[in-house]
Amino acid sequence: MEVRAFVFKRLVLLFPILFGLLLLVFVISRVVPADPAALLAGPMAGREQVESLRHQLGLDRPLYAQFLSYLVQLGKGDLGSSLYSNRPVVEDLIARFPATMELTLVAMTLAIGLGIPLGTIAALRRNSMIDKGLTIFSVGGLSIASFWLGLMCQLFFGMYLNLLPIGGRIVGAPPTTVTGLYLLDSLITGSLGALWSSVVHLLLPGLTLSMPAIATIMRFTRSGVLDSLQRDYVLYERAMGLPERVVVVKYVLRNALNATIAQIGLIFGALLAGTVAIETVFDWPGLGLYAVSSILLFDYKAILGVTLISGITYVLVNLGVDILLVLIDPRGIRRQEA
DSSP states (O other): OHHHHHHHHHHHHHHHHHHHHHHHHHHHHHHSSOOHHHHHHOTTOOHHHHHHHHHHHTTTSOHHHHHHHHHHHHHTTOOOBOTTTSSBHHHHHHHHHHHHHHHHHHHHHHHHHHHHHHHHHHHHTTTSHHHHHHHHHHHHHHHSOHHHHHHHHIIIIIIISOOSOSSOSOSSSOOOOSSSOHHHHHHHHTOHHHHHHHHHHHHHHHHHHHHHHHHHHHHHHHHHHHHHHTSHHHHHHHHTTOOHHHIIIIIIHHHHSHHHHHHHHHHHHHHHHHHHHHHHHTTOOSHHHHHHHHHHTTOHHHHHHHHHHHHHHHHHHHHHHHHHHHHHOTHHHHHHHO
């Protein structure tokens, strides 16, 4: 019952969080000095044309009236039409969301798959050259700007070594759409050519996007493992003669990863936001590239649509992480409510 009540409270909090997010972005998109109507009309348009277009878009109405109208549209599942693509924003988001989600999931998989083992090794080899080298790697991963790293990877692996593509999502026809995730769709439909092309196109942007996450997970894992190694139950299991591998996997990691798991939701949100720079550098046709184009054109409806879907995804992922932590350790409910 406690878990159900905890989940219900989290779901209820979803609505005010998203409302506040929409309100903030809406206000910011309206107070910027640029005029969307003038940008859409073009440099050759006269004042009357610009005013007519502003009236058609509803930009001459009071700010609160525009926001209420947008909320009514949102309640109907209508996010308006994009000034950038002249299509309904919902269609653009549906078309581009799978690309961003696939890139984010690949980066998250790399971050977890590399960060936890490397953090564990660093803790078990504390103060050794391996530990110091991994510490330098983690600091570098957090310090290097993603867009610069992406450009360097393009220059080295794509142009100098000519090993990997420097942009795009696939070469040739994409697999038959089932989920919109090319890797999964290629496996479902048995398209090995599309699978290979999707993999090689994902390597550079996925690895670039995952670098800060790898460093973060590695640091939290190292700290958690070092703390667990000092616990009495670990000393007891070692005194019982259990192999070190069993002690580490069964007892140390099980208790050391709570902080790391708690960070995964925050890391996922950072990766989702980080796709803006990565998708621009690698010409990845996802929400990030769509958001950049919308911002440059001050396409406020598209910007609000991207904000909404990103916010929902971020909150739901954090909800899933909270539930996972509660299932691992139910005492977490009492600690979070304290």
